[in-house]
Amino acid sequence: MDLLARLAAIVGKENLLARPDSSDALMQEPRGDFSGCALAAVFPKTVFEVAKILALCNEHGVGVVPQGGNTGLVGGQTPDASGEQLLLSLKKLDRIREIDPDSDAMTLEAGVTLARAQEAALSADRYFPLSLASEGSCTIGGNLATNAxxxxxxxxxxxxxxxxxxxxxxxxxxxxxxxxxxxKNNTGYDLTRLMIGSEGTLGVITAATLKLFPLRRARVATFVALAEPQAALRLLALCKSRLGAALEAFEILPRIGVDFVLKHAKPARDPFSRAYPWYALVEFATQEDEEALKGKIIDLLEEATNLGLALDASIADSLAQRAEFWRLREAMSEVQQREGGSIKHDVSLPLKAVPAFIEEAARRVEALVPGARPVPFGHLGDGNIHYNISQPVEMEKRAFLARRPEVNAAVHGLVVSLKGSISAEHGIGQAKRALLRETKDPTALAAMRAIKAALDPKGVLNPGKLL
Structure with a gap:
C-alpha cells in the first residue's frame, strides 16, 4: 500500500486532498510571499489520527508541515516547492474539551478559532484576553505554535x-x-513552554489548557492625539501610574496610517475634526462601574493635557464608537496593500528606545529609497512596533520590493544595535531563518539545535522553518 493510501486509511478519503499545487489557498501564505506544493493535505479529526500520521511520516522520512488557520505572516505554515511534504491541517480538531470556571481554565483543541475560544470563555462568565486582528480565522494551535x-x-x-x-x-x-x-507544578523541565513558540518543529500541538480571568464589567477606549512618539511613551507611563491595574492596551498609530485606513476602509471615521501627527489608542477595563472608570480616565486625560502630552482626546461613549477606534488600528496593516508594495517588519525594542528607533529608521529608509513612506504602528505598551514601509508614490512596485534586502538590513541592523528583537510576535518561519542565525546568541542556537535533534532526529517536523 502506498503512502497516500495509508494516509487515507487513517483519516478517510474525504479528509485527504492529493497533490494540491501552489494555486490552492492552503499552499499560500496570506501576503503571497511564500507558496508551495504538497504530496497531500490531510485533515485529521483526533489526536490519535495525528499520532498515526506522524508515526507513518517519520517511518518514511516525509516532512510534515502543520497548519492552523493559515494566517501566519512568515511562511511557517507553508510547504516548500518540492511537492514531497505533507500539509497537516489541524482545523478539524475543534472540540472544546472542558471549561472549568472554578479553576479559571479551559481545555481546547488546536483547531478552535481564537474568536470561538473567547466566546467559550464568555459562556462561563470568564475572559480570555488573547486578541488579534485575525481572531476570526486564526486557531489556538497556531497561536501557541507561534506564541502569538x-x-x-x-x-x-x-x-x-x-x-x-x-x-x-x-x-x-x-x-x-x-x-x-x-x-503550581514544579516537576522538572517546562515542556509546555518549550512547545509554545516552536513553530511545529518540536511537536504538533493538538490541544491546550488555557488561563481564564474574571469578566471585566466595564471597558472604555480612548483615542488620544499626540505630537510625537516621545509623548506617547510619556503618556504610557502616566497611564501606568494612574490606572495601571486597569490598563489593557496601548497602541500607537501615525497619521499616515490613519489616512490609509480612512481612504481604503470606509466607513472608517476620523475621531477628530483636524489631523494630528500621532495617536494613541488606549483601552482600560475594570470590575467597577463604567461611569466611575470614565471619570478616572477624564482626570487622566486632563492631567496629560496639562503636561503637554495630549493635544486632543476622545472617549468612546458606545460600543459602536469603541469599534470605530479599533477599526482604525486593526485595518492599518491590510490597507497598506492598496498603496502598492509594502516592506514589513515585526520588531520589539526596549520601551525607552522606541522613539529613537522610529526617528532613525525613517532617516535610514529615506536615504536608501527617497520618497518611501514609513508606517510604524503597533503595541507600544510592550515595545512591539510593526515597522512597515509603503512604496514611494511614483515608484514601480516591483522596483521598490527589489530593495527589500537593503531596507531589511537597515531596519534590523538598527533594532539589533538598540538591543531589540527582529521578531516580536510573528515568529521566524521561512522569512527570518537567515536573520536568526545572524542575530541569535551562538550558544542559544546550539542548544536549540540540540533540542531539535533529540525530539526530531529525522527532521520531519516542519522542515526548513525556524532553524
Missing part, C-alpha cells in the same frame, strides 16, 4: 503566559501531554 502576542500583552502577557499545559504529538507519533489546570 496581540493587543493585550501589556496586561496579560503573550500566549505562552496564558497557557497551563499542552497536548502535542512528537515526531515519532508519541503523545506528550502536560494538560492540567494546576497553577
Amino acid at each position: 502576542g496581540g493587543v493585550h500583552v501589556l496586561s496579560f502577557g503573550s500566549t505562552r503566559d496564558l497557557t497551563l499545559g499542552v497536548e502535542a504529538v512528537l515526531a515519532d507519533g508519541r503523545v506528550l501531554s502536560t494538560l492540567s489546570t494546576l497553577r
Whole structure:
C-alpha cells in the first residue's frame, strides 16, 4: 500500500486532498510571499489520527508541515516547492474539551478559532484576553505554535503566559501531554513552554489548557492625539501610574496610517475634526462601574493635557464608537496593500528606545529609497512596533520590493544595535531563518539545535522553518 493510501486509511478519503499545487489557498501564505506544493493535505479529526500520521511520516522520512488557520505572516505554515511534504491541517480538531470556571481554565483543541475560544470563555462568565486582528480565522494551535502576542500583552502577557499545559504529538507519533489546570507544578523541565513558540518543529500541538480571568464589567477606549512618539511613551507611563491595574492596551498609530485606513476602509471615521501627527489608542477595563472608570480616565486625560502630552482626546461613549477606534488600528496593516508594495517588519525594542528607533529608521529608509513612506504602528505598551514601509508614490512596485534586502538590513541592523528583537510576535518561519542565525546568541542556537535533534532526529517536523 502506498503512502497516500495509508494516509487515507487513517483519516478517510474525504479528509485527504492529493497533490494540491501552489494555486490552492492552503499552499499560500496570506501576503503571497511564500507558496508551495504538497504530496497531500490531510485533515485529521483526533489526536490519535495525528499520532498515526506522524508515526507513518517519520517511518518514511516525509516532512510534515502543520497548519492552523493559515494566517501566519512568515511562511511557517507553508510547504516548500518540492511537492514531497505533507500539509497537516489541524482545523478539524475543534472540540472544546472542558471549561472549568472554578479553576479559571479551559481545555481546547488546536483547531478552535481564537474568536470561538473567547466566546467559550464568555459562556462561563470568564475572559480570555488573547486578541488579534485575525481572531476570526486564526486557531489556538497556531497561536501557541507561534506564541502569538496581540493587543493585550501589556496586561496579560503573550500566549505562552496564558497557557497551563499542552497536548502535542512528537515526531515519532508519541503523545506528550502536560494538560492540567494546576497553577503550581514544579516537576522538572517546562515542556509546555518549550512547545509554545516552536513553530511545529518540536511537536504538533493538538490541544491546550488555557488561563481564564474574571469578566471585566466595564471597558472604555480612548483615542488620544499626540505630537510625537516621545509623548506617547510619556503618556504610557502616566497611564501606568494612574490606572495601571486597569490598563489593557496601548497602541500607537501615525497619521499616515490613519489616512490609509480612512481612504481604503470606509466607513472608517476620523475621531477628530483636524489631523494630528500621532495617536494613541488606549483601552482600560475594570470590575467597577463604567461611569466611575470614565471619570478616572477624564482626570487622566486632563492631567496629560496639562503636561503637554495630549493635544486632543476622545472617549468612546458606545460600543459602536469603541469599534470605530479599533477599526482604525486593526485595518492599518491590510490597507497598506492598496498603496502598492509594502516592506514589513515585526520588531520589539526596549520601551525607552522606541522613539529613537522610529526617528532613525525613517532617516535610514529615506536615504536608501527617497520618497518611501514609513508606517510604524503597533503595541507600544510592550515595545512591539510593526515597522512597515509603503512604496514611494511614483515608484514601480516591483522596483521598490527589489530593495527589500537593503531596507531589511537597515531596519534590523538598527533594532539589533538598540538591543531589540527582529521578531516580536510573528515568529521566524521561512522569512527570518537567515536573520536568526545572524542575530541569535551562538550558544542559544546550539542548544536549540540540540533540542531539535533529540525530539526530531529525522527532521520531519516542519522542515526548513525556524532553524
